Amino acid sequence: MSSEGATDIGPGTEADVALDPGHGSEEAETRAPDPEDGADVSRRRWPRVLGALLTVALIATGGALYAEGRQLRDTPATANLALTDAEATTRVTGDVSSALSKVFSYGPGATATTRAAATEVLAGKALQQYATLFGQVERQSADQKLTLTTEVVRAGVTRLTDDSAHLLVFLDQVYERRGRAPTTASAQLTVVAELREGRWWIVEIGST
Amino acid sequence: MTPRTRHLGGWAVLLVAALVCNLGAWSYGQARGDRSLSYAKARDTALAEGERHLATLNSLDGESAQRVDDGLRAWLDSSTGPLHDELERTRKEEAKSLTAAGDTARGKVTSAALTALDERTGTAELIATVDVEVTPRTGAPGTQRKRFGATLARTADGWKVKALTAIGTGGGR
Numbered sequence: 001m002s003s004e005g006a007t008d009i010g011p012g013t014e015a016d017v018a019l020d021p022g023h024g025s026e027e028a029e030t031r032a033p034d035p036e037d038g039a040d041v042s043r044r045r046w047p048r049v050l051g052a053l054l055t056v057a058l059i060a061t062g063g064a065l066y067a068e069g070r071q072l073r074d075t076p077a078t079a080n081l082a083l084t085d086a087e088a089t090t091r092v093t094g095d096v097s098s099a100l101s102k103v104f105s106y107g108p109g110a111t112a113t114t115r116a117a118a119t120e121v122l123a124g125k126a127l128q129q130y131a132t133l134f135g136q137v138e139r140q141s142a143d144q145k146l147t148l149t150t151e152v153v154r155a156g157v158t159r160l161t162d163d164s165a166h167l168l169v170f171l172d173q174v175y176e177r178r179g180r181a182p183t184t185a186s187a188q189l190t191v192v193a194e195l196r197e198g199r200w201w202i203v204e205i206g207s208t
Numbered sequence: 209m210t211p212r213t214r215h216l217g218g219w220a221v222l223l224v225a226a227l228v229c230n231l232g233a234w235s236y237g238q239a240r241g242d243r244s245l246s247y248a249k250a251r252d253t254a255l256a257e258g259e260r261h262l263a264t265l266n267s268l269d270g271e272s273a274q275r276v277d278d279g280l281r282a283w284l285d286s287s288t289g290p291l292h293d294e295l296e297r298t299r300k301e302e303a304k305s306l307t308a309a310g311d312t313a314r315g316k317v318t319s320a321a322l323t324a325l326d327e328r329t330g331t332a333e334l335i336a337t338v339d340v341e342v343t344p345r346t347g348a349p350g351t352q353r354k355r356f357g358a359t360l361a362r363t364a365d366g367w368k369v370k371a372l373t374a375i376g377t378g379g380g381r
Contacts, residue, residue, distance in 0.1 A: 051221075054222060054225070055221055055222055056225075058225035058228060058229040059225045059228050061232065062225075062230070063228070064232070065229075065233050065235065066235050069236035069238065070235075072240065072242075073245060075248075077248035077249045077251070078248050080252075083247070083324070084244045084247050084248045084251065153375060154357060155323070156321025158320070167321070168336075170335060172377050185377065186355065188337045188353075188355055208337040
């Protein structure tokens with residue numbers, strides 16, 4: 001919308017009347033800025049100013065909203081899938097619970113079964129810890145006719161990602177020695193599990 | 209540049225700006241309306257506040273009547289619903305017996321996890337192991353390891369303990 005451009009369109013348009021070369025050329029030189037002329041220029045300028053302001057405002061608002069949204073999203077909370085992914089939470093809780101009751105239950109004649117089961121649910125550090133522990137247990141169990149039954153009472157997932165999980169597990173363990181009344185002990189463990197080949201493996205067992 | 213293209217250029221810039229604004233608003237709206245995001249945040253808040261309240265409910269300074277009173281008030285602040293009512297009801301007796309005993313307990317949550325969270329009703333289930341260090345008025349201090357199941361409820365003042373059960377052996381279910 002330059003002034004020379006405007007003349008091209010011709011005197012037919014309202015805005016160009018003042019710039020009509022017919023009577024404008026000498027007057028424009030002699031006269032001080034015409035108030036009417038000034039008003040006309042600003043009238044043509046304000047849509048542009050308004051447009052620019054609007055553009056800036058729109059971009060600023062968009063940017064601010066985007067940043068705010070990012071901030072809402074970028075919290076450690078979202079990285080942890082515990083409970084938010086209900087299915088995965090239930091699954092890892094179930095897998096770990098059944099694994100724990102399996103590896104911590106044995107009878108005098110069946111320690112080999114338990115040992116075999118352990119290699120299918122434990123891995124890494126947990127398997128090493130278990131092997132050390134279970135050597136003693138096997139001897140004891142044979143000597144004292146000891147039976148241990150472990151039951152998971154409560155289990156909760158504290159941290160869950162696509163392939164790793166941290167759990168808190170409450171256990172009740174019933175010891176039975178032949179000829180004596182069974183005794184119950186409670187235990188609580190923190191467990192680290194990893195998803196390998198579509199199955200949850202216990203890789204670390206700690207006490208709380 | 210002809211005025212027409214300049215004119216159109218101006219509109220195009222404005223249009224792009226409007227799109228940028230729209231995109232930002234959409235992204236923000238998505239984040240705000242993201243159910244799993246608000247759920248994850250509620251989970252973390254409930255767990256953190258639940259742990260804090262559980263530590264409080266396992267702590268009491270029995271040195272003087274005043275301190276016992278403060279401790280009991282803290283218990284009331286950490287509880288809501290049935291547990292709150294019960295603590296309120298037994299407060300006088302408790303104050304008397306706890307002051308007489310003069311033991312001091314300090315609870316520390318060693319591990320905790322939420323086992324359930326219903327954001328709609330504002331309730332959550334929490335399990336936790338708590339080490340309670342008890343210092344009797346006379347005698348040596350000792351540490352008890354306890355495990356708890358707690359029901360949390362969301363109140364105007366954050367998550368509070370609605371019910372608390374010690375999960376002893378065999379008494380889990």
